Amino acid sequence: MKTIFLVEDDHSLRDLINFLLSDKEYNVEAFANANTFENRIKNGEPDLILMDIMLPDGNGVELCKALKLNSTKGNIPVILMSAHADPSIADDSGACHFIKKPFDIDELYTEIQKYIG
Amino acid sequence: MLTASDFKQNLNLQGLPFNIENALEDLPIPVLICDNKGDIIYFNTAFNDVTAKKINHGDSIFDEEIIQFLDTSGNPIPANASPIAQIILKKESASALKVFLKKKGDLPHTMVTKIHTDASKEILAFQFSFSPQAYSEKRNLKRNTLSAIVESSNDAIISKDLNGTITSWNKGAEKIFGYTEKEILGKKVNILIPKDRISEEKLILKTIKSGKSLDHLETRRLNKTGKEISISLTVSPIKDIFGNIIGASKVARDISERLKGDERQARLSAIVESSDDAIVSKDLNGTITSWNRGAKRIFGYSEAEVLGKSITILIPKERLDEEKHILKNIASGKRINHFETIRLTKDGRSIHVSLSVSPLKDRKGKIVGASKIARNIEDQVRSKKKIESYVEKLRILNSVGKDISSKLDLENVLQKVTDATTTLSGAKFGAFFYNTEVASGESMMLYTLSGAPKSAFEKLGMPRHTAVFQPTFSGQGVIRVDDIKKDERYGKNEPIYGMPNGHLEVTSYMAVPVVSNSGKVIGGLIFGHPEEGVFKKDHEVMVRNIAAQAAIALDNSQLFERVKTLSEKKDEFIALASHELKTPLTTIKGYLQILEKKISEPKSRLFLNKTLDQANRLNTLIDDLLNMSRIEAGKLEFNYEDFDIRELLLDVSETFNYSENKHELITDFGDLPVLIHADKQRIEQVINNLLSNAVKYSPLADKVYLNLKLDQGKAKVTVKDQGLGLTQEQQQKVFTRFYRAESTKGINGLGLGLYLTKQIMDAHDGMLDVKSEEGIGSEFYFTLPLAK
Numbered sequence: 001m002k003t004i005f006l007v008e009d010d011h012s013l014r015d016l017i018n019f020l021l022s023d024k025e026y027n028v029e030a031f032a033n034a035n036t037f038e039n040r041i042k043n044g045e046p047d048l049i050l051m052d053i054m055l056p057d058g059n060g061v062e063l064c065k066a067l068k069l070n071s072t073k074g075n076i077p078v079i080l081m082s083a084h085a086d087p088s089i090a091d092d093s094g095a096c097h098f099i100k101k102p103f104d105i106d107e108l109y110t111e112i113q114k115y116i117g
Numbered sequence: 118m119l120t121a122s123d124f125k126q127n128l129n130l131q132g133l134p135f136n137i138e139n140a141l142e143d144l145p146i147p148v149l150i151c152d153n154k155g156d157i158i159y160f161n162t163a164f165n166d167v168t169a170k171k172i173n174h175g176d177s178i179f180d181e182e183i184i185q186f187l188d189t190s191g192n193p194i195p196a197n198a199s200p201i202a203q204i205i206l207k208k209e210s211a212s213a214l215k216v217f218l219k220k221k222g223d224l225p226h227t228m229v230t231k232i233h234t235d236a237s238k239e240i241l242a243f244q245f246s247f248s249p250q251a252y253s254e255k256r257n258l259k260r261n262t263l264s265a266i267v268e269s270s271n272d273a274i275i276s277k278d279l280n281g282t283i284t285s286w287n288k289g290a291e292k293i294f295g296y297t298e299k300e301i302l303g304k305k306v307n308i309l310i311p312k313d314r315i316s317e318e319k320l321i322l323k324t325i326k327s328g329k330s331l332d333h334l335e336t337r338r339l340n341k342t343g344k345e346i347s348i349s350l351t352v353s354p355i356k357d358i359f360g361n362i363i364g365a366s367k368v369a370r371d372i373s374e375r376l377k378g379d380e381r382q383a384r385l386s387a388i389v390e391s392s393d394d395a396i397v398s399k400d401l402n403g404t405i406t407s408w409n410r411g412a413k414r415i416f417g418y419s420e421a422e423v424l425g426k427s428i429t430i431l432i433p434k435e436r437l438d439e440e441k442h443i444l445k446n447i448a449s450g451k452r453i454n455h456f457e458t459i460r461l462t463k464d465g466r467s468i469h470v471s472l473s474v475s476p477l478k479d480r481k482g483k484i485v486g487a488s489k490i491a492r493n494i495e496d497q498v499r500s501k502k503k504i505e506s507y508v509e510k511l512r513i514l515n516s517v518g519k520d521i522s523s524k525l526d527l528e529n530v531l532q533k534v535t536d537a538t539t540t541l542s543g544a545k546f547g548a549f550f551y552n553t554e555v556a557s558g559e560s561m562m563l564y565t566l567s568g569a570p571k572s573a574f575e576k577l578g579m580p581r582h583t584a585v586f587q588p589t590f591s592g593q594g595v596i597r598v599d600d601i602k603k604d605e606r607y608g609k610n611e612p613i614y615g616m617p618n619g620h621l622e623v624t625s626y627m628a629v630p631v632v633s634n635s636g637k638v639i640g641g642l643i644f645g646h647p648e649e650g651v652f653k654k655d656h657e658v659m660v661r662n663i664a665a666q667a668a669i670a671l672d673n674s675q676l677f678e679r680v681k682t683l684s685e686k687k688d689e690f691i692a693l694a695s696h697e698l699k700t701p702l703t704t705i706k707g708y709l710q711i712l713e714k715k716i717s718e719p720k721s722r723l724f725l726n727k728t729l730d731q732a733n734r735l736n737t738l739i740d741d742l743l744n745m746s747r748i749e750a751g752k753l754e755f756n757y758e759d760f761d762i763r764e765l766l767l768d769v770s771e772t773f774n775y776s777e778n779k780h781e782l783i784t785d786f787g788d789l790p791v792l793i794h795a796d797k798q799r800i801e802q803v804i805n806n807l808l809s810n811a812v813k814y815s816p817l818a819d820k821v822y823l824n825l826k827l828d829q830g831k832a833k834v835t836v837k838d839q840g841l842g843l844t845q846e847q848q849q850k851v852f853t854r855f856y857r858a859e860s861t862k863g864i865n866g867l868g869l870g871l872y873l874t875k876q877i878m879d880a881h882d883g884m885l886d887v888k889s890e891e892g893i894g895s896e897f898y899f900t901l902p903l904a905k
Contacts, residue, residue, distance in 0.1 A: 010700045016707045054696065083699030086754055102703035102736055105710045 002116045003027040005044065007037045007051040007060070008081070017050065020105055021112070034058030041067070046076060047116045053082040053089065061093040068094035077115040151178045155206070273348075273369040276355060279326065281306045281318065284364060293348070293371045295341030306367075309338045311345055325354045325365045335372065347373045395470075395493075398477055400486040401448060403428045403440060415470070415493045417463030428489075431460045433467060447476045447487040457494065469498040510659070513537045517663060521670040530674060532565040534667040535642065538629075539567040541663075542656040544644035546621055548574065549631070551640040552590055564640065573621050583610040589628040592638035597657050599650035601626035625651035629664045633672045642667075684750070691746040695739045702739070706732045741869040745854070748876045755880055759904040760797050761790040762832050766825055769804050779819060780812050786825040791832045792904040799877045800901070806870045807836040807897050815840025815894065828900060835898040843889040851887060874899075 004026045008014040014030050021028045029046070031037040034055045049067075053060035064078045080090045083101040090098040097111050147164035151157050155178040165172060170182040178184060179196035186199035196202060273290030277283050283306055286298040294301075294309060301308075310318050317336060324331050331352040337345045348369045355364040389396050395412035399405050405428055408420040416423075416431055423430070432440055439458060446453055453474040459467045470491045477486040517537040521530055531549050539547030546568035563574045584606035588596055598604045601623055608615040616623065623645035631639045642664055644652065709729050716722055747753040763786045773782050793800075804823075811821045818839035825834050843851060850856045852875040855868040878885040878899050889895035 010704070012704045013700055013707070016704050016711075020707065020711070083696045083703070088754065088756055101699050102706040102732070105707050 001025065001027045002047040003029065003045075004112070004116075005037065005041065005046040005049045005051075006030045007034070007049070007055065007063075009033060009052060009054075009056050017108075020108070021050075024109060026112075034063055037063070041073065045073075048112060049076055049078045050112070051078060051080055053080055053084065061090060061095075064090075064093040064095050079111060079115075149178070153206075155179050155202070157183075271371075273367070273371075275306070275367040275369065276364055277306045277367065278364040279322065279362065281322065290369070293340065293346065293369060294338070311337055311339055314338075321350075321352050321365070325352060326362060328354055328356075328362060330354065338369065346371055393492075395489070395491040397428070397489045397491070398486055399428045399489065401444065401484070403444060406486060412491070415462070415468070415491060416460070422463075433459055433461055443472075443474055443487070447474060448484060450476050450484060452476070457498075460491065469494045510541055513541055514659075514663070518666065521666050527671065527674040527678075528565065530667070530670045532567075534663060534670075535565040535567045538642055538660045538663050539644060541659050542627065542644050543646070543651055544568065544625075544627070545646040546573075547642060547644045549640055549642050550590070552638055569621055573619075585610075585626075586628070586641075589630050589641040589643070590638060592630045592632045592636075595627070595629050595657055595661060597627045597652050597654075598625070599652075600624050621645060622647040624649045627652040627657060627660065629657070629660045631664045631668050631671065633668050635672075639668060639671050688746045688750045688752070691742055695743040698739050699736065702732060702736055706736075741873060744873050745869050748873065753876070753880070755796040755799060757794055757796055759792055759794050762793050762795075762800065762834070762901070763787065763789070763791045763825055765797065765801060766804065766823065766834070769801060769808070770823060773808060778812065780815070780821045781819060782808075782821050782823055784823045786823075787827075791825060791827065793832050793901045794904040795881050795883075795901055796877075799881075803874045803877055803899065804834065804836075806874050807899075810870060810897070811836050811838035811840070811895075814838060818894070831900040831902055833898060833900045835896060837894065837896040839894040842891040842893050842895055843887065844891050848887050848889055852885065 004021055006014065006017055006021070006028055008017065008030070009032055011032065014032065018028050018030050029040065029044070031040065034057045037051075038058075049064075051060045051063065055063075060080050060082070064080060067076070067078065068074045077097075078093075078095045079097045079099060080093060080095040081099045081101055081103070082089070087098045087100060096115060099108060099111065147166070148159075148161045149157060149164050150159040157172060157174060157176050157178060159174075160172060168183050170180070172183055176183060179202065181196060184196070186194050186196050186201065197206070270287060270289045271292065273293045274285075274287045275283060275290050276285040283301050283304055286296070286301050290301075291297055307315065307318060314336060317334075321331060321334075331350065334350040334352070336348060336350055338348050340346055349372045350370075351368040353366050354362045355366055356362050389409050392409060392411045393414070395415045396407075396409045397405060397412050398407040405423045405426055408418070408423050412423075413419055418430075429437060429440060436458060443453055443456075453472065456472045456474070458470060458472060460470050462468055471494045472492075473490045474487050476484045477488050479485050514537070517533055520533045535547050535549045538544075546566065548566045548569075549564045551562040551564040563571065566574065582590075585596070585601065585604070588594060601607050602615070604626075625644075625646040625648060627644045629642045631641060633639050642660060644660070646652070706729065709725060709732065713722065713725050713729070716725060744753060766784070766786050770782050770784050808821065808823065815821070815838040820839060822835070822837040824837075825832065827833070852871050854872040856872070875885050878901075881901055883899055883901040885897070885899040887895055887897050
C-alpha cells in the first residue's frame with residue numbers, strides 16, 4: 001500500500017481528500033500545518049506528498065524546495081495545491097504537478113496515479 | 118605851349134588827392150595827353166612801350182611814327198583824316214570814340230578816348246586800351262590772365278554806366294542771366310531787377326555815386342526767362358583816371374545752390390545737434406573731429422574735452438580690436454550697420470550701444486575719416502534681458518506647475534519645487550524642510566536641497582523652535598531679511614548662538630512656510646545667499662505662489678498615497694477573500710462529485726448537476742473578482758507562448774458541445790493551424806467568456822457562431838449570437854467595468870467579464886470590438902497578432 005502525506009490546513013478539505021484517497025486504497029497521513037509535517041518527514045518515507053501552498057505556518061513552495069535539496073527525500077514526488085489562480089507560483093518549486101483549487105476529483109486521482117500507480 | 122611842368126601844376130591846381138603823375142606812371146594802361154594842336158605834353162611809360170619811336174614832349178600826335186591811324190577796315194589813313202584829328206583840331210566833342218592805332222606792324226588796337234576839357238586850358242587826355250597782343254610779353258600774360266579770369270569766371274562780371282546802361286558782359290553773366298553780350302549791351306540794368314527791388318538799384322547807384330562799394334549784397338535778380346535767382350552782388354564804382362565816377366562794375370554770384378547748400382547744411386547741423394544719438398566724426402587715425410550734444414549726453418564728455426583725442430577713450434580695453442576692425446572696414450569704404458557693442462562713458466560705466474559707422478569722403482571722394490552714430494541701447498538691452506529673464510521664469514514656473522499637477526511622486530515634486538524656487542529667487546542654495554515630530558519635538562527633516570550637496574546639512578542639527586525658524590515652521594509667515602546675522606531673531610539659540618561650524622554661509626535669508634489646504638504646516642522652503650540683500654519682494658511673491666502650489670501637490674500626493682494604500686489593502690483583501698472562498702468551494706465540489714458517482718436516481722442526479730454548475734459559476738465569479746483587482750493593481754501576469762489558436766478553439770468548442778446546452782455551436786476555423794504568441798489560458802478565458810455571454814444574452818435563440826479567420830495578418834475570432842443585441846450607447850459602454858445593460862436585468866453577472874476580456878486583449882496588443890443591432894444580435898470579435 002502506497003503512502004501519501006497530505007498537508008492541508010482546511011480540515012473539511014483535508015477530510016474530503018483523506019476520504020477520497022483512502023477510498024482508493026492509499027495510506028494517507030494528514031497534517032494540518034507545516035510544522036507537524038516537517039517533524040514527521042524527518043523519519044518518514046511517503047511515496048507522494050500532496051501539499052497546499054498557503055499554510056498557516058509556512059509556504060508549500062518553500063517546503064517543497066527544501067525537500068528537493070534533501071539527498072534521500074528529494075526524489076519523492078510532490079503535488080502542490082492552491083486556490084491561487086496563477087499556477088506559475090509553483091514553477092521553481094520542483095513540484096511534479098500543480099493542482100488548482102477547486103479541482104475535479106477525477107483530475108486528482110489521475111495525477112496521483114501518474115506518479116505512484 | 119603847355120609844358121609838362123605846367124601840366125603837373127595844373128593837375129595839382131585841381132586839388133586832386135593824389136599825385137597824378139605817379140599814378141599815371143604806374144598805370145599799365147598807355148596814357149597820352151596832348152594840347153589842342155596835337156602836341157604831346159605827357160605820356161606814361163606804358164604808352165612809350167607801345168610806340169615804335171622814342172617820343173619826346175612836343176612830338177605831335179599826328180606823327181605816323183608814333184601813331185598809325187587806320188580806318189574801320191584796318192587800312193592806314195592820313196592822321197589828319199582820322200577821327201582823332203576831328204576831335205583835336207575841330208574841337209568836336211567825342212566820347213567813347215573808337216579809332217585804330219598802329220604800332221610797329223599792322224596790329225589793330227582799340228583806343229578809347231576820353232576828353233577832359235579844362236575851362237581855361239584845353240587838354241586832351243587819351244587813354245589807350247590795347248588788345249592783349251600789343252603788350253610786352255609780361256603785361257600780355259597778366260592781361261591775358263585777367264581777361265581770361267573775367268571771361269572764365271562763373272560769376273557775372275558786368276559794368277554799367279551811371280545811367281544804369283550795361284557796358285560790359287562776360288560769359289559768367291551770360292550763364293547766370295541767360296542773355297548774350299550782344300543782346301544786353303546798351304540795355305538798362307533794370308531788366309535784370311525784379312519790380313519789388315527796383316528801389317535797390319537806386320540805392321546802389323546812390324552808393325556808387327558817392328564813391329562807395331557795396332559788398333556781398335544778397336538779393337534776387339531776374340534771368341532772361343523771368344525767373345528769379347538768388348545772387349550775391351558786389352558793386353564797385355568805376356572811376357576814370359581822374360577819379361570821376363563813370364560807372365560801376367558788378368560782380369554777381371549765383372548763390373541759389375549755395376543757399377540751398379547752406380540751408381541743407383544748417384538743417385543737417387540742427388539735426389546732428391538735436392539728435393539723441395551720439396554723432397561723432399573721426400579721422401582715419403581715430404582722432405575725434407566732431408562731437409554733438411547727443412554724444413555728450415551718452416558718453417558724458419563735452420565737445421571741448423574730446424576734440425583731438427583718440428576715439429579709443431570710449432572703447433573698453435577688451436574691445437580695442439573692434440576699432441581696428443572698424444577702421445579697416447572704413448578705409449576700404451565699407452559701412453558698418455547697427456553693430457551692437459559696449460562703450461565706456463566718462464565716469465567709467467559700460468553701456469550698450471548700437472554703432473553705425475560710415476566712411477567720410479572729401480570732395481574728390483577720398484576717404485578721410487568716419488562718422489559714427491552711436492545709439493544708447495542700454496534700455497533696449499536691459500528690457501531685452503528683462504524679457505529673457507521673465508521668459509525663463511515663466512518657463513520654470515510652467516515646468517514646475519506641470520510637474521506639480523502631474524506628478525504624484527512626492528520627492529520628485531519637492532525637488533523640482535526646490536530647484537525652481539532656488540533658481541528663480543537667485544539664491545545660492547535652497548532647501549525644503551519637512552515638519553516632523555521626533556521624540557524631542559525639536560526636529561525637522563531635510564527633504565530636498567538645491568545648490569548645495571545634501572551633506573552640507575546632514576551633520577547639522579535642525580532645531581525647529583529657534584527664533585529664526587519658528588515663524589516658518591509654525592506657519593506664521595514669510596521671513597525675508599537682507600542680512601540675517603543682523604536680525605534680532607538671530608543667534609538666540611543655545612548652545613551655539615548662530616550658525617554652527619561648517620554651515621553654508623548665509624547673509625540674505627528667505628523662508629517661506631508651506632501650508633496645506635487644511636492649514637497644517639507641511640514644512641518650509643528656506644533660501645540663503647552669502648551676499649547681502651539678494652532677495653526682493655517679487656522673489657518672495659513668486660516663492661510664496663510656488664509654495665502654495667507645492668502645498669497642493671503635497672496634499673495631493675498624501676491623498677494619493679492614502680488612496681494607493683487603501684487600494685492595495687482592497688487588492689490584498691480580494692486576494693485573501695477569493696482564496697478563502699475557494700477552499701470551501703473545493704470541498705463542496707469534491708463532495709458533490711463523490712455524490713454524483715454514488716447516486717443513480719435520475720432526478721437526484723439532475724439536482725446534483727445543477728448544484729455542481731452553480732459551484733463552478735461561483736468559482737468563475739471569484740476568479741473574475743480576483744483578476745479584476747489584479748489588473749487594477751497592474752499585477753495580472755501573463756505567460757506568453759506560441760500556440761495554435763485553431764486547436765484551442767477546437768478544444769473549447771468540444772467542451773462546449775460536451776456540456777449540456779440548448780444552443781448549437783456553429784464553427785468555421787478553416788483548415789490550417791494559426792500560430793499566435795499569447796497567454797493560452799487567458800485567451801481560453803476570453804473565448805469562453807464571449808461564448809457564455811452569447812448563450813446568456815440570447816435566451817430565445819438556439820444557435821451561436823464561432824469563427825476563426827486570418828484578417829490583415831492577424832488572427833480574428835468572432836462570436837456571434839442572435840440575441841437581444843445592444844444599442845449604440847450600450848455598445849460604447851459594454852467594455853467598462855461593472856457595466857450591465859438595462860435590458861439584461863434578470864440575467865446574472867457582475868459586469869466584469871467583458872471588462873476583463875478587454876484588459877486581456879489590451880495586454881496582448883490585440884483588439885476587441887462589437888457590432889450589434891438591437892433585437893437582432895451581437896457580434897463580438899477580437900484580433901491577435903500572429904506569432905513571429
